[in-house]
Amino acid sequence: MTHIQISPGAVVSGDDRSVTERSGPEGGAPPDGGKPPGRRENLAGYLFMSPWIAGFLFLIAGPMVFSLYLSFTEYNLFEAPRWIGLQNFTDMFADPRWRQSVKVTSWYVLIGTPVKLAAALAVAMLLAQKRWGQSFYRAAFYAPSLIGASVSAAIVWRALFSDDAIVDRTQKVFGFEVGGWIGDPSMIIYALIALTVWQFGAPMVIFLAGLKQVPRELYEAAEVDGAGPWRRFFHITLPMISPVLFFNVLLETIHSFQIFGSAYIVSNGSCGPADATLVYTCYLYEQGFVNSRMGFASAMGWLLLVAVGLVTAVLFWSQKRWVHYEEGGR
Amino acid sequence: MSRNNGMDRRQLLKLAGLSAAGLGLTAAGCGSGSGGSGGPVTIRHSWWGADDRAKKVQQCVGLFEKKHPKIKVKTDFQQYPDFWKKFNTQAAGGNPPDVIQNAVTFLRKYEAKNVLLDLSPQVEKGNLDLGGFRAGLEKFAEIDGKLLGVPVGSNSMALVIDEKVYEKAGITPEIGWTWDDWLAGMQKIRSGQKIAGDAGPHGVMYLYDLILRQNGKAFFTEDGMGFGEAELLPYWTEALERVKAGLYADPNKVEQIKPASATAKGLSAGEFTWDNFSVRYSAEGKSSYGLAPIPSTDGKKTGQYLGSLMLSGTARTKHPAEVATFISFMTHDPEVARIMGYDRGVPATTAQFEAFQPTDAPSKAIAAYETSIADAGVLEPITPHPAGADVIEAAFLRIGADLALGKTSPKDSVKQFFSEAKTALAAN
Secondary structure (H helix, E strand, C coil): CHHHHHHHHHHHHHHHHHHHHHHCCCCCCCCCCCCCCCHHHHHHHHHHHHHHHHHHHHHHHHHHHHHHHHCCEECCCCCCCEECCCHHHHHHHHCHHHHHHHHHHHHHHHHHHHHHHHHHHHHHHHHHCCCCCHHHHHHHHHHHHHHCCCHHHHHHHHHHCCCCCHHHHHHHHCCCCCCCCCCCCCCHHHHHHHHHHHCCHHHHHHHHHHHHHCCHHHHHHHHHCCCCHHHHHHHHHHHHCHHHHHHHHHHHHHHHHCCCHHHHHHCCCCCCCCCCCCCHHHHHHHHHHHCCCHHHHHHHHHHHHHHHHHHHHHHHHHHHHHCCCCCCCC | CHHHHHHHHHHHHHHHHHHHHHHHHHHHHHHHHHCCCCCCEEEEEEEECCHHHHHHHHHHHHHHHHHCCCEEEEEEEECHHHHHHHHHHHHHCCCCCCEEEEEHHHHHHHHHCCCECCCHHHHHCCCCCCCCECCCCCCCCEECCEECCEEEEEECEEEEEEHHHHHHHCCCCCCCCEHHHHHHHHHHHHHHHCCECECCHHHCHHHHHHHHHHCCCCCECCCCECCCHHHHHHHHHHHHHHHHCCCECCHHHHHHHCCCCCCCCCCECEEEEEHHHHHHHHHHCCCCEEEECCCECCCCCCCCCCEEEEEEEECCCCCHHHHHHHHHHHHHCHHHHHHHCCECEEECEHHHHHHCCCCCHHHHHHHHHHHHHHHHCCCCCCCCCCCCHHHHHHHHHHHHHHHHCCCCCHHHHHHHHHHHHHHHHHHC
């Protein structure tokens, strides 16, 4: 017991020292002489952390471990879980609706994420220029991402893209007789993608910060050498903001995989029509809470975690090729 | 400073201890009160429905609390699908509401999981009155000798029609009309008024059940499916043809106006649904709506039965006597009938049936419809619904709609339906 209490303190103090050594002005001794913090202080630290630790153990770690166990069982909420090994996973691959959910989600991630980021970057570049009323425009373009995730926005979306609603009528003016998007299995996914693209505020703000960091001299020098706007964009802007771009790609990809609320509401809780908006989490929810197959739903959840982990790993691996950090960084 | 802190802490601990003890005492006080000593008891009641049902139920609860001052009722309601999601979670967590609104589709499912309260001991104790129920409703929710629910109202499948469209086409549906008559009517409406005859009935499980019953089968047996691919394939193949021919409403448009009804929104001249739902049509639509009888194959047997919403207790309740008292009140008190009207169907007991004399047109139509089918003698006993029936019903509706949208062939749709039904029966 004593040993366990002391050892984390020792590790912390060791870390402290190395940090001060690296960052201290002359690499001198740390200000408190490097004395490890007292046992009392450690205890107080843990005590203050205890609500968080308890929350983590009981609300996150515990349920996660339990759901990992459940993913190998058949569990209908009422009877005790029955161990069935890998059955849930084999059932999943044999299930056409599960395959459909993978297809819909992949499509949503592959189309939605790049378009959203392109929109965010384009608007960020416009807003980076100095002009009158700049802060108003920034706030106006950011606003949708504040309300975009809400239920009401999804309901409004449903109304906009319904039969004979504003989108349908506008289409007709231009001679496209597509009809409402909401009832059309081949169109509704694009209504969802439009909804996510519309919420580009958060990546836009991050892009804006990145763009501000690009040194003006680079553009001036390029202009002197006769480089046009496209050349400047591809050879200065993009490489210079590539770390920010990487961050946004990573975040938005992970985020897109977890889409649920908008798909559920725009489709009126059906994830349809014809399973056209049956995103992965929607099917997971249906299996768990409607069909009472909690084991199957847990297995789906874990597979999603692994898939997102893999995609993240691939993105990290790929950054060597296209993300440029300033000298001194990696 | 540290010593000061220590003292403060100690004082704080003392204080905390005292208040905890205080809480304990209050809790103990509550406990003894809700026990046998006659203090107030609180039971929880939840149901599904829209806002206006909530207002009506709340009014009834107020009345109940006035007549039974020692019982308090806490209420809660959701829309139909959300209701069961929440109930599942509550029941699995061991904390379901004491009294719930229920339907036949869920009886076996929750009976198998020991969630529902057997009310028969309460009948013997005199807390629940089973007298005075209308014919066909006395033993509605009895399964394996257990009384798992008490009906609050009865309803039956009907064909809701847009009266103006039918009138213009010169069609008067009458008891004894056949499916061929119905089809001829739809064709006449289509060619004369360029409107679909039906919203598309191929996903409505309860209608298909009637069609199967007209042919000597049923949708469900006690523990499985009462029909096979051989029956469903021609039915769905024909449905797809009728969608293409414009006899059934454009599924693309039906999808977009949900949760509103296709007939009320002018997409079709009629649709099959429960008769008590017809109250919503005049609110949603612009035309006038009526109830037409169910067509049959031979002009006689419609396969109809009385369906019903019911009230059930849950097995974990600590207050079965109060639960029974509340259910008894809701099913027998004449004042409740005057408040609820036909919202949950035609009242199940004669006392309540006589207490409410409808004055509005939709309620009058429902009363006339139920009287007419009772007089025609077409009513039969209901067929059982196995555990998992709710999931199968949802799958039938979903796959039926997908089929109409032309995304899958009838053959694949039928296969998919039976595969999902099999999974649902195994999982529940």
